[in-house]
Amino acid sequence: MHFAFTDEQEDLRRTVRAFFDKTSSEPELRRLMDSPEGHDPGVWQRMGSEIGVQGLMVPEEFGGAGCGMVELGVVMEEAGRALLCAPLLSSAVMATTALLRCEDPDARKRLLPRLAAGETVATFALTEDTARWDEEGVRLAAREDADGGWRLFGHKNFVLDGAVADVVLTVARTPDGIGLFCVEGDAPGLVREALPTLDPTRRQARLEYREVPATRVRIPGNGWDLVSEVLDRTAAALAAEQVGVAERALDMAVEYAKTRHQFGRAIGSFQAVKHLLADVLLEVESARAAAYFALLSADGGGDYLPNVAGLAKAFCSDAAVLAASENIQVHGGIGFTWEHTAHLYLKRAKTSQLLLGDSAHHRELLAQRIGV
Template sequence: MDFAFDEDQEELRRTVRAFLEATAPEAETRRTMETEAGYDQALWRRMGSELGLQGLAIPEEHGGAGAGPVEVGLVMEEMGRAMLCAPYLASAVQATTALLHSDDEEARTELLPALAAGEQVATLALTEDSARWNREGVTLTARAGADGGWLLDGHKTFVLDGAQADVVLTVARATDGIGIFLVAGDAPGLTRTTLPTLDLTRRQARLEYRDVPARRLRTRGDGWELVEVVLRHSAVALAAEQVGVASRALEMAVEYAKVRHQFGRAIGSFQAVKHLLADSLMEVESARAAAYAALLSAQNGEGDLPMAASLAKSLCSDASVKVTQDNIQVHGGIGFTWEHPAHLYFKRAKTSQLLLGDSAYHRELLAQAIGV
């Protein structure tokens, strides 16, 4: 498999990195994560209007660039490096993937242009109090309304950017199976509460539904099949972000090991630190290989995507946590302080490890996929 990116893709990476270095430094991340929205809405619109990042995977007829998962993954990797506060995973990956793979051209025409331009944010509401990412975890109910629409009752939790989203794609159980329902963020009967989380740079919310009006997204078959597609593409994109988080954490550790001196020597010259950094490098490069392979599988529509996605998610999750922990270890006491960014990377890594299912869950999915 060829892991080399073409010149356009490398230019995309360079452009995004330069943009984020200029607009989203650490100080801006710390400011943004304390705001009510949890992200800079003006910057979000610039990302759409100037760079077209939200519309990368959206076809040109709907206002996007017509690119694919590889380009989205490269952007996610750079956003992980920058620790960007933005609803990109929720809106540009999860919600957009659901719309693109649905059988609902009307919904695509209505929603995708605004999502591509950064004018609106959408998200996917799946998990509930059981925190299960499978079909059995869906208990929120949908019943037919008098006007031909649907009414939803129940709750969702751990919804990415759920309190800020303009549109919530809600997974619910109807009499004929699982469906995905379009809910306006300000719909009557919908209560949204921001959750306290370890990672302040990525917002999550609890949503309560009381006879909430909704429109059912048309799908080619059972709605759960579409949910599985979304989860796989989301896992691959998140794995790419985890590579970015781990890569930047390793760079921080190496930079500090070169300038921090003890006993008249740079700490990077000590064997214990050398071994720790060498192990971190192996973790990063192994994770990068798994993430890039999964991105190519998603891009090419290959049948091994379920295996590639779970392999990448489990490996990149563990690598990201390990490398960000090692970064704190290399920094010593200063790495534990609020003022140092090392803890931001560790917290992002730890919450991402659990998001979309933890490493053990994805190893189980991988074992099932290969028939073990």
């Protein structure tokens, strides 16, 4: 199979890369790492109003572009290259996917236009203290009031952008199974605490639900089926982001190998460095193929998406960690310093490797599905 992007998709890539070059430079990246929000709300709104990133998957009737996962993957790859400090994965991927896959026209009509315009940040709260990404890990309880309203009791942990999100789509356990609930960020009883993280470019939070009022989102059939689809599509998007991380780390290593001289010659001329970079290039290109196939599978609607997405997530995560680690190796001592950006790519790669479950988790799921 020969995969090639369309002219429109390549235009999208160029536009997004130019935007990120201006708004996500290294000085700006370091400023946002130390800011309370972890991102620039003004830039977030510009992403929605100027280039329509948040609304790529949103149907036109809700103010979006009506595109698919491939177009979103182009943006995620560029976001990985830039180490974008923004709630892109949590809001434009996880929360938006949950709304698109639900059967609640009121929730879609109320939230999707705001998400597409960059006016609102949403997140998807699933994991708890066990950090399990499966149905058994859901312990937060939802109880129905006498008047038909709902209250949530418990907590969520490791929630992406949970401390700043305007809306938290929360997975909870109800008397009839897994349910999805919409919680306003300023709801009474919701206590949000930012967590210290290895990767300062992607924020996480712990959320305490102390009898928090919530609106139940109507979903088709078994609630966990919707959650699983959100996780599969997020895995495909995250795989694309990891390709961007790996690609940029490799580019940094190649650039440095050409300019750093030792013993009177560029270190890139040494056979050991050549072989190292060649091995990384092979992994990056293989990861790119895996990520693109996962994105195509998500748009194709086949029932093999769970297998493809999980495998792509596992492979691309490992490739990104390898590329970022070898980038530091090529840079030598300077690669370990806080002043150099190499360590930030390794931290993004490592935390993303664990997000949604590590590589061993996804390979084990694949083995179970195919009966190995």
